[in-house]
Amino acid sequence: IAGITQAPTSQILAAGRRMTLRCTQDMRHNAMYWYRQDLGLGLRLIHYSNTAGTTGKGEVPDGYSVSRANTDDFPLTLASAVPSQTSVYFCASSDSETGDQFFGPGTRLTVL
Amino acid sequence: GQNIDQPTEMTATEGAIVQINCTYQTSGFNGLFWYQQHAGEAPTFLSYNVLDGLEEKGRFSSFLSRSKGYSYLLLKELQMKDSASYLCAVRESNYQLIWGAGTKLIIKP
Numbered sequence: 001i002a003g004i005t006q007a008p009t010s011q012i013l014a015a016g017r018r019m020t021l022r023c024t025q026d027m028r029h030n031a032m033y034w035y036r037q038d039l040g041l042g043l044r045l046i047h048y049s050n051t052a053g054t055t056g057k058g059e060v061p062d063g064y065s066v067s068r069a070n071t072d073d074f075p076l077t078l079a080s081a082v083p084s085q086t087s088v089y090f091c092a093s094s095d096s097e098t099g100d101q102f103f104g105p106g107t108r109l110t111v112l
Numbered sequence: 113g114q115n116i117d118q119p120t121e122m123t124a125t126e127g128a129i130v131q132i133n134c135t136y137q138t139s140g141f142n143g144l145f146w147y148q149q150h151a152g153e154a155p156t157f158l159s160y161n162v163l164d165g166l167e168e169k170g171r172f173s174s175f176l177s178r179s180k181g182y183s184y185l186l187l188k189e190l191q192m193k194d195s196a197s198y199l200c201a202v203r204e205s206n207y208q209l210i211w212g213a214g215t216k217l218i219i220k221p
Contacts, residue, residue: 035211042116042199042211043155058208090154097207100145103154 003027004104006091012110013081021076021107023091031094032074033058033101034066036087043090049074050097081111114138116212118200123218124190132185132198132215140205146174146185147199149214155199158185187217195219 004025013019025032030051035043045058049068063085065077074093078085088108092101115137124130136144143162147155161167161176161183173186185198197214204210 040213042213043201043209044211045208048208098142098203100157100160101209103156105154 004091004093004102006089006104006107008107009105010108010110012112013078015081015083015111017081019078019081019109021078021089021091021109023074023076023104024072025074025091025093025102025104026072027093027095027102028071029093029095029099029102030071031097031099032068033092033094034064034074034076035090035092036060036085037090037106038087046076046089081109083111085109086111114204114210116200116202116210118198118212118215120213121216121218123220124187126190126192126219126221128190129186129188130190130217132187132200132217134183134185134200134212136181136183136200136202136210136212138202138204138210141178142203142205142207144174144176144183145201145203145209146172146183147201149197149199151196158198190219192219192221 007022033048034046047066049055052071091104094101117135146158149155159174171188199214200212201209
């Protein structure tokens with residue numbers, strides 16, 4: 001693994017289904033983030049974690065949950081997917097909350 | 113409220129110079145970032161300004177005026193590979209980043 005990986009690369013999901021997007025980094029960064037990117041809008045922060053064991057809500061947290069059991073992994077869960085959650089999801093990490101952020105390749109999610 | 117404005121799209125010619133502007137109104141200020149994002153790819157870090165003035169890094173330079181809530185990214189000697197979206201982001205007092213919608217830069221031969 002080099003940098004940040006995300007899985008799956010893309011997914012089509014029926015509304016109402018549960019889905020977990022995975023994110024793993026091998027840079028030993030303390031801080032991790034989940035964003036969604038929609039056409040015509042800037043990246044919007046969903047949830048973040050400044051260090052393992054802690055999480056916080058971003059700008060658009062509703063319908064999403066996260067956990068940070070260890071330094072490397074930061075999964076994002078959609079408990080019951082809705083069509084408005086169709087988006088490209090990026091995971092990012094930084095060595096601290098003040099560092100520049102490194103992004104994963106993204107997950108393209110379509111909810112029908 | 114929070115707001116970051118950038119032009120939606122710009123066109124420039126290969127070999128030329130282009131300036132992409134960003135204006136912001138945010139709750140506190142702890143630095144401004146520029147990222148590059150090629151279509152279908154992840155954003156990658158270009159520059160960071162926290163003090164007023166110009167930061168130069170090769171063909172790319174970034175300028176900040178905190179009193180005016182204004183930054184620009186200057187790209188010199190444009191190459192076709194510079195065709196991408198350029199994202200401006202401001203780090204607020206809580207260290208979270210607020211992102212502009214990005215400027216799509218089209219380079220023509």
